[in-house]
Amino acid sequence: MTQTDSTTPEDIAALFTRSDGSFFCARWGRPIAPIVFGVEDASLRVVKGAFEAVCALAGHDMAETDFELGSNFMVFFFRNWSELSDVPNLDRLIDGLGELVERLSAAEANQYRVFRFDESGAIRACFVFLRMDAALSDVPAEELALGQVAQSMLCWSDTAFSERSPLARAGATTVLRPDIAGVIRAAYDPVLPAVSQDPSHALRLFARLGAQAPDA
Template structure:
């Protein structure tokens, strides 16, 4: 089967949702996204908000000012060092084992981490995003960093989905945008015809069919 660059093959789609342990899991948000961002200035806050709006529009999924149950269901923290996290009021209540997590992230010299919560149907209910602005990320433009983070929380990707290739790509004029194939998968995952969550690898075939149908429409 031959696909154009913005139409990934079923095998490529399956790989995006197949975890390191071999299990397949694809899930989307089951409620409007209500984000809040900590640790940035007003200008960067506007940039992050624009990234949420762009990716949500692509998915056809709503953004809300507040979540009726949680207040904010996306919390994005930008820090300079992981040991800043335990000082955030009440964060240990939201993230059990926070001290151990901080120790693991520090030991691994990680610069980003995401924690998802799910509702009883398996849809994404909440997401906590932690970004440590190390030397590498500090050199990344705010628009690029924000777009990449939002793309990675919009769908429950595999833990290895973007190990070898980032979800973003660069146009000939130098602008950084969401890769067309990644954008097509996000749009397909949010097709209301499809279930909010699937653990069956055959779901990749359904996603591929929706992407192809969208190109032919």
């Protein structure tokens, strides 16, 4: 299992235990049909590559379109939060968009993520907003794309990556941390439920992590 050997059930539980103490782990319940706004073709290929890589890791399907929404994973790159107010029909997809834009602008936030869930609690849609301020503009495109896709493959805790990035360096290449890659792969094991609010789910993820092939 390479570097995932030191991962404990408590480590996994912390990744899905929110700041209010509640546990929630959910994966996508349908193929991911992404669309990206606000980037040039070269960057678009990078983002698409990140989707393909993480979905391959998870063993999860991608699709050209979603049967319900058309595109169920939307990524927006922009310079100012106010630009979101000009996106046609976005207010129909994001409840309280105007208030959200005001709040994020006042906080000078540079990223925000919104999930939507189906009746079972599995992820049915995700909206990622990236305000390209000086800090994000300095992040290499490959690193930014991989990090955002990884953080959107599961409904992680709001504090999961507050102190440590999900990414690591392998020589000159940016990759997912082995423990995070292992948890993503384990969470998409079809024997596990798509959603759980029971902290004991971390033990099941840990068991699947231990069952992964050493060279996975």
